[in-house]
Amino acid sequence: MTARGDPVLLLEPRPAEAAFAAARLAAGQDVLLTPRPWLSAAALDRLERAARAGGARLAVVNPERARPSRRLLRQQIESGHLGRPGLVRLHRWLPVASPEAPAGDGAGAAGALPLACAPDLDVALWLMGALPDVVYAVERDGQTLLVHLGFPGGGMALLDYAAALPPGDGYEALSVIGATGAAYADDHHNSQLLFRGGHPAALRVDERGWEAEVLAGDLAAAFDAGIAGWRGVLAVAGAVCASIASGRACAPEDV
Amino acid sequence: MSGVPPTGPAGTGGPRPPVPFRCAVLGVAKHDYVVHGVAAHPRFEVAVVADDPDAPPGTHLRNERVASAYGVPYVRDVEHALRDFDVQVAIVCPEVGRHVDLSVRAAGAGKHVIQDKPLTTRREEADRLVAAVERAGVRFLMWNRNEFPGVRHAREQIAAGAVGRPRAIHVDFYFAKDAGPPRGAASSDAAAVVAASGWEPMGELTIEGIYPLAYVRALAGAEVRRVFARTATHFHQRNVDHGVEDLASVTLELEGGAVATLAIGRIGEASHHSDGEISLRVLGSAGALVAAEARPEAGVYYRGQPPGEARQRRLANRYEHLLAGDFARAIDSGGQTALDARASRRIFATVEAALESARSGQPVDVLA
Numbered sequence: 235m236t237a238r239g240d241p242v243l244l245l246e247p248r249p250a251e252a253a254f255a256a257a258r259l260a261a262g263q264d265v266l267l268t269p270r271p272w273l274s275a276a277a278l279d280r281l282e283r284a285a286r287a288g289g290a291r292l293a294v295v296n297p298e299r300a301r302p303s304r305r306l307l308r309q310q311i312e313s314g315h316l317g318r319p320g321l322v323r324l325h326r327w328l329p330v331a332s333p334e335a336p337a338g339d340g341a342g343a344a345g346a347l348p349l350a351c352a353p354d355l356d357v358a359l360w361l362m363g364a365l366p367d368v369v370y371a372v373e374r375d376g377q378t379l380l381v382h383l384g385f386p387g388g389g390m391a392l393l394d395y396a397a398a399l400p401p402g403d404g405y406e407a408l409s410v411i412g413a414t415g416a417a418y419a420d421d422h423h424n425s426q427l428l429f430r431g432g433h434p435a436a437l438r439v440d441e442r443g444w445e446a447e448v449l450a451g452d453l454a455a456a457f458d459a460g461i462a463g464w465r466g467v468l469a470v471a472g473a474v475c476a477s478i479a480s481g482r483a484c485a486p487e488d489v
Numbered sequence: 490m491s492g493v494p495p496t497g498p499a500g501t502g503g504p505r506p507p508v509p510f511r512c513a514v515l516g517v518a519k520h521d522y523v524v525h526g527v528a529a530h531p532r533f534e535v536a537v538v539a540d541d542p543d544a545p546p547g548t549h550l551r552n553e554r555v556a557s558a559y560g561v562p563y564v565r566d567v568e569h570a571l572r573d574f575d576v577q578v579a580i581v582c583p584e585v586g587r588h589v590d591l592s593v594r595a596a597g598a599g600k601h602v603i604q605d606k607p608l609t610t611r612r613e614e615a616d617r618l619v620a621a622v623e624r625a626g627v628r629f630l631m632w633n634r635n636e637f638p639g640v641r642h643a644r645e646q647i648a649a650g651a652v653g654r655p656r657a658i659h660v661d662f663y664f665a666k667d668a669g670p671p672r673g674a675a676s677s678d679a680a681a682v683v684a685a686s687g688w689e690p691m692g693e694l695t696i697e698g699i700y701p702l703a704y705v706r707a708l709a710g711a712e713v714r715r716v717f718a719r720t721a722t723h724f725h726q727r728n729v730d731h732g733v734e735d736l737a738s739v740t741l742e743l744e745g746g747a748v749a750t751l752a753i754g755r756i757g758e759a760s761h762h763s764d765g766e767i768s769l770r771v772l773g774s775a776g777a778l779v780a781a782e783a784r785p786e787a788g789v790y791y792r793g794q795p796p797g798e799a800r801q802r803r804l805a806n807r808y809e810h811l812l813a814g815d816f817a818r819a820i821d822s823g824g825q826t827a828l829d830a831r832a833s834r835r836i837f838a839t840v841e842a843a844l845e846s847a848r849s850g851q852p853v854d855v856l857a
Contacts, residue, residue, distance in 0.1 A: 320723040320736050323752050325659065325770060327777060368850055372748055378657050379723045380748055380773070384739045384850075388721035390738045392750050394659055396772055405779065409766070411663065411736065411752075413672065413723055414537060416760035422768070422779045483717065483851050 316412030337395030516583025527810025539570030653775025
């Protein structure tokens with residue numbers, strides 16, 4: 235609750251939500267967004283202008299940060315158990331037809347994959363605790379994106395985002411290699427077996443479903459954080475696009 | 490030399506068991522697993538251990554120990570051993586800086602060569618090896634881990650078309666081992682040790698990169714053409730002192746359009762419940778697979794268990810037997826080995842490009 239009335243929480247996609255969010259901000263109502271495929275740097279600029287005009291607050295929060303595995307890994311880094319993070323490795327494979335996938339036909343618009351993987355970029359930056367100074371990326375067929383980040387002080391991250399699996403479940407794995415320890419959250423380890431003749435099926439045990447509760451539980455912190463962090467993520471996504479286009483490594487500040 | 494397995498005399502009712510290939514072991518600097526792995530196969534037997542007279546004293550001691558274990562002579566004259574002991578195969582596993590020299594001399598003497606990794610640290614040496622092996626027409630095998638059950642299974646699934654054409658391959662290759670005091674501890678006397686022993690400082694990519702890069706090559710069926718890499722000295726003071734990496738991440742672009750990534754590091758004993766996370770992820774045009782190199786395995790936990798003892802133990806992983814068998818088949822048939830000289834040189838060139846990329850901050854083309 236704010237002095238302007240209840241904030242608007244856009245946690246699930248809805249029609250014409252960009253215009254809706256801009257209208258609410260312009261009307262003085264605080265708006266909290268989760269990442270969206272349309273939420274480019276330019277779109278964020280437009281919303282920020284609307285918020286300024288309406289005297290409202292705008293925040294972007296990433297539900298991925300609220301997942302139990304991500305929170306655990308972050309806690310282990312913050313506790314010092316893992317030491318200084320050296321390498322964050324993240325895989326996300328989606329089925330071609332997944333609603334989260336930017337395009338199902340391999341013909342996604344330029345920049346679609348980097349924006350689609352922005353939540354994972356954010357997780358990597360969050361775990362490393364810094365913005366990268368080097369970004370290299372390779373995209374194949376509009377379905378596979380590899381992002382390679384270098385951080386000041388020698389840290390690094392590898393993100394593998396693909397919307398290329400056959401219909402069905404996806405796959406995720408996240409690991410952090412620290413100077414004194416490591417943590418691994420891998421669907422490969424979090425699968426149960428189902429026997430119905432022939433080879434058994436591996437059933438993924440899903441950890442999702444907590445995000446909205448966690449996010450809604452700390453709105454004040456979310457609005458305090460605002461959009462500065464997400465601007466950093468989008469700057470990295472912009473460097474990803476630039477690297478793909480040039481075939482060279484880029485620095486986010488140069489894009 | 491003959492490439493045909495011996496057969497029984499005419500009229501005796503078929504082939505008799507082939508006579509084992511006699512092997513000269515040339516230098517055992519650190520890894521004796523190559524010797525033991527080959528010698529355990531019925532097609533090979535150790536006939537002699539040999540080295541140059543000016544090999545490091547510690548190497549002479551290890552050579553003598555291996556010779557004693559196999560009940561064979563230790564000869565401080567490599568050419569004499571290659572010439573006079575009726576050997577067909579050289580097992581080469583001295584200090585890395587002597588790998589190519591001994592392999593080239595063995596190939597020049599007409600011997601087939603099994604060499605420990607890494608191939609070399611110098612391009613001209615890699616070229617020299619390929620030329621020598623191909624000129625002599627002998628078989629060459631770079632020791633590798635491609636026959637571990639998890640890797641073999643992945644390869645078989647791909648070959649059977651289970652995931653379609655591989656589009657992306659991702660390898661984690663972490664050894665959960667320590668290499669001396671942690672980073673930040675007092676500097677070691679590593680530089681002096683190196684100067685005294687002749688050991689060449691090498692980072693994790695140079696030492697172990699052969700293994701995951703051989704996985705990528707085998708699974709993708711394609712060569713690497715471009716590399717982007719980041720490296721760091723993140724764990725061990727010895728690596729800091731030597732200025733060589735103990736952690737690296739590599740993006741690989743392959744011929745034919747596939748891509749791959751590699752995460753490699755000597756991440757410390759505390760960072761895994763066993764030897765280290767070594768896994769393969771293959772995304773294909775019709776599916777994907779995720780495989781652990783360590784499986785099958787069994788967990789062993791008990792009160793008072795030493796910290797460094799693996800909790801998960803690998804099982805049924807006699808990959809050495811399969812590598813040696815593959816080498817014997819290649820000798821018999823005159824065909825290719827699982828990782829021949831030219832392929833090994835390509836992997837060397839990939840590591841070379843990765844290290845150059847880490848220095849320059851830009852992607853680097855792999856020199857064919």
